[in-house]
Amino acid sequence: MGTIDLHTHTTASDGILSPEELVELAAVRGIEVLGITDHDTVAGLPAAQSAAAHRSVKIVPGIELSTAVETGEVHILGYFIDPADPVLQAHLASLATARRERAQRMVDRLRQLGIPVTMEDLEAIAQGGTITRAHAARLLVARGFAGSIDEAFERFLGRNRPAYVPRTYPSPRRAVEIVLAAGGAPVLAHPLSAGDPETILGELVPVGLVGLEAWYAEYAPEIQRELVALAARWGLIPTGGSDYHGPGFRAERELGSVDVPRQSVDMLAARARSGRGGAATLPEQ
Template sequence: MELGQLLTKVDMQKGCDLHTHTQASDGMNEPAENVRLAYEKGLSAVAITDHDTVSGVQEAMEAGARYGITVVPGVEISTMAGGKDIHILGYYVDTEDRVFLDRLTNLRNTRNERNEKIIANLRRLGIEISMEEVISGLGRDLKPDESIGRPHIADTLVRKGFASDMRDAFDRYLAHGAPAYAPQPRISPQEACNWIREARGTAVLAHPGLYGDDELVRSILEQSNLSGIEVFHSDHGTEEEHRYLKLAEEFGLIITAGSDYHGERQGAVFHGDIGGRRIAEHVLEQLKAACEEITD
């Protein structure tokens, strides 16, 4: 299907935003708030895809029942390939699968160790900051299954005057190659896909345009057991959408869309607003069908 035809088809329907984050990871809102906002935007479905945790899904599902909007249970797993952080989205995973939950816990523990290294690097740069300050900046207690990420640290840097905004904090200190960046041991994209499939879900490559390396993207598609690719993302331009639409067709992948909404920080919406990228409702049936193929 041509890009224009696909977008027209989406515009004729309420559409689904298949990539949003909540307080369970590095988003600003409670899960129920994401659902409420999705309802107000006229969406028919919204996915909750927090980093390495599914702890926000149940609250969102309950809110979905109240608002009459479909909530897709999901997760975004952090992996590494070609020296880059690669994110794999998992949809319709079994959020009560004990093995899967234990694996996510291990990933969050590794993330916590990386956070401590980042804090140490910042202090070596003369920036007095502590993890206690980062957590207190949440304005609430951190729940056991929630995770702290670089956006939380960036927010603290802005609040303390070490950066002008979130983008400046990442560019100056936290992005790959920046002086406070710390690598984190990661699993491979293929392993993440296997975990998702073993939890009876289906795996989708998140925001390929953010990796800045289409040869690496192609390699991941060739080597990993993916069912879909996020063609439409808040940080993708039209040219990138065309490229990834062609890749989706070449590899026979499900085409998805997501805003990657994280909420508002320092007066700016991180990545994009809920519903800013959306896909037609029939994609949910495609994702479910892919799950059924795995379990057959």
């Protein structure tokens, strides 16, 4: 069990635990550095930071930005961001509106398939957080229309499935620029989801990408080693995290299930600090 986990989600997006509950679990499991990286929102950061102030857990303020690509899935993690940055806030406000419109279209498609769900049902699952496909998947499982989160995606919500609704997101390049504008260190999340990582890196490294998520919980050790080597070839910081969404979400993504070296955190902080005149540090608690 590692003591650093840089990729987690709370009820502010599609996680199952509140920020306070996640911090409490991290403390119980001996996590010393916890990255809060909710999808397209920073709403969970204040509560997580407040909870961590009373425990031996240091919070890395982060975000996971969704992007639009032809194939695969490219997400950009931002570490040591300034949550109040106006460029970031403007992007998130626009995205929140687009996400809600997408959620309504998803509900409409599910109802056309004979599945009686409503926006109110989705909102109840989301508990005030950003509505995502994961919430729809949990709703389908709860109503007995799917046996698991994976089945819900495979049958209804995945790309080219009957309830899938295309997303309105920025390009990966723009996501990197948004993280940089917020004073953060941009990192390519779960790079194998991107299709050909080399192609994506060729596009994003020149515009400021600084890291690659090599120690990802769902990747086998040999794949993780290959990604560490890939990061080295491109001069990137190897990072890692569980992508933990809460108990019962996906067994492979258990909190603290990867072993991330402290050097990675220090290098991310240094890169963010160099971009904002010396402000990025882990808080003393």
